[in-house]
Amino acid sequence: MATHHISAGKWAFWGLLGLLALAVLAFLFRPESVWVDLATVTRGPMEVTVVEEGKTRVKDRYRVSAPVAGYLHRVQLDVGDRVTPDQPLALVDPTPASILDPRTRAEAEARAAAAGAALQSIREKVQAAEADATMAQADLARLQALDAARFVSAERLQQARSAAVRAQAILRSARFDEEVAAHELAAARTRLQVSSAASNGQQPAEQVTVHSPIDGTVLALLRQSEGIVQAGEPLMEVGDPRALEIVVDVLSEDAVRLHPGLPTRLTGWGGPPLDATVRRVEPVGFKDVSALGVEEQRVQVISDLASPPEAWQSLGDGYRVDANFILWQSGSALQVPASSVFTQDGQSAVFLVIGQMAHRQSLTVGASNGLMTQIIDGLAEGDRVVRHPGRELSDGDRVRER
CATH class of the missing domain: 2.40.30.170 (Efflux pump adaptor protein, beta barrel domain)
Known part of the structure; x- marks a missing residue:
């Protein structure tokens, strides 16, 4: 009887020892948990x-340019200044005549003197034409008086009329020649006068004013300093x-x-x-x-x-x-970090963590903005998924959150 009890205790001891050894081996050879980062499925505003x-x-920009070639006066406006329609923006003096050298000036003076002499000659011709026209008109009046008494022939009267008409035509032609000679003299003198004015620093007789086309603000000054400008050269930009x-x-x-x-x-x-x-x-x-x-x-x-x-x-x-x-x-979209979603066999999926186990979960996804992805079906709010799943993670693996 005692031997039977000793044998049963021995078997119980060795059985417990074997179970303990199996537990130790199972613990030593169990698969290690995979360290992962987890994210929670949330619902909230989302946009792509x-x-x-x-x-x-500025929608409508206006580039103001110089209308003529000439000398631009310094622009007194600054960027940001308000302007109104037709407000003067800049002044441009037309290009002045060049200063004449002594030889050219002497030639110009000679041309002016020649034009003056030609004008005087034509004026003498005008006086002679006036005298002839007066004489022809007087002869015509005298013959017309005699014609009333029939003391002159019709042929003679017709000749007198023709002579009077011809004398008036010659007089008009002489007067036209006088006007032409007067303009030529004025042109010759103007060249001398304008050149003299430029050399003496006098202001030109004309100035061209550049006006604002709109009610707005100066946006850019393309040319502010004074100096020579060409026709069409941009000066500034204005806009509202x-x-x-x-x-x-x-x-x-x-x-x-x-x-x-x-x-x-x-x-x-x-x-x-x-x-x-x-x-x-x-x-x-x-x-x-x-x-x-x-x-x-x-x-x-x-x-x-x-x-x-x-x-x-x-x-x-x-x-x-x-x-x-x-x-x-969307104001209320079920969403998950886009880094949690991967594609396998043409199907979007995530690793859904339940307890300490990762389970592959297929999804139907919607819009994505690169950070978050909309979930249409497959997950619920509050579910926890693996963020950035690696290749070492498989369906059913144990996971541990970092």
């Missing part, structure tokens, strides 16, 4: 945007800074997703966010080089401010803004 840097621009638009250069692959009427949010300008609306997406792109030296195709997108002017009155022409083009938005 295209963000690019842009700048403000109360009429601003936003110009943004967008990558062409993003521009195809934009359209007129798209809501836009403006940030990064130093004030509160502003509302704007896309007015036009340019149909022509252009090549640009990024800060990293990469060539990119970009498209200009023009937006109009929708916020009240009081909110952006401190903005001016050429100010920097960050334009957020809102492609999609």
Whole structure:
């Protein structure tokens, strides 16, 4: 009997020892938990945007140019000064005549003297023509008196009439020649007078005033110092800074997703966010080089401010803004970090953590903005998923949160 009890105790001892050994081996060879970062499925506002840097621009800019070639007086306006319609902006003296050298001056004086002599000669001819016309008219009057008494023939009377008409024509021609000679003399004298005035520092007789075309502000002074200007040379730019638009250069692959009427949010300008609306997406792109030296195709997108002017009155022409083009938005979207979602066999999925186990969970996803992804089906609010799942993580693995 005692031997039976000793044998049963021995077997119990060795059985417990074997179970303990198996437990130790199971503990030693159990799979280690994978260290992971976890994220919680939440519900809240979400939007998908295209963000690019842009700048403000006055809608209607007017470039004021010199109407004539000449000498520009110094512009007294500064950038930012208010201007009104027809307000004088600048004065331009027409190009003065060049100063004559002694030889040219002597020739000009000789031409003026010759023109004066020619005028005097023509005036003598005018006096002679006047005398002939007076004589012809007197003869015609005398013959007409005799014709009443029939003491003169009709042929003689007709000759007298013809002589009177011819004398008047010669007189008119002489007077026209006198006017031409007078103008030639005036031109010769003007050349001398204008050149003399320029050499003596006198002011020219005429000045051309450049007027403002609009009610606005001076945006840029392209020429402020006095000096010679050519006709059509730009002097300044004016515009109304109360009429601003936003110009943004967008990558062409993003521009195809934009359209007129798209809501836009403006940030990064130093004030509160502003509302704007896309007015036009340019149909022509252009090549640009990024800060990293990469060539990119970009498209200009023009937006109009929708916020009240009081909110952006401190903005001016050429100010920097960050334009957020809102492609999609929701006030209550079930979402998860985009880094948690991966694709396997063409199906979106996450690793859903229940307890300490990771389970592969298939999903139906919606919009994504690169940071968060909308969940349509497959998860519930409050679920915990693995963020940045690695290749070492498999379905059913034990996980431990860092």
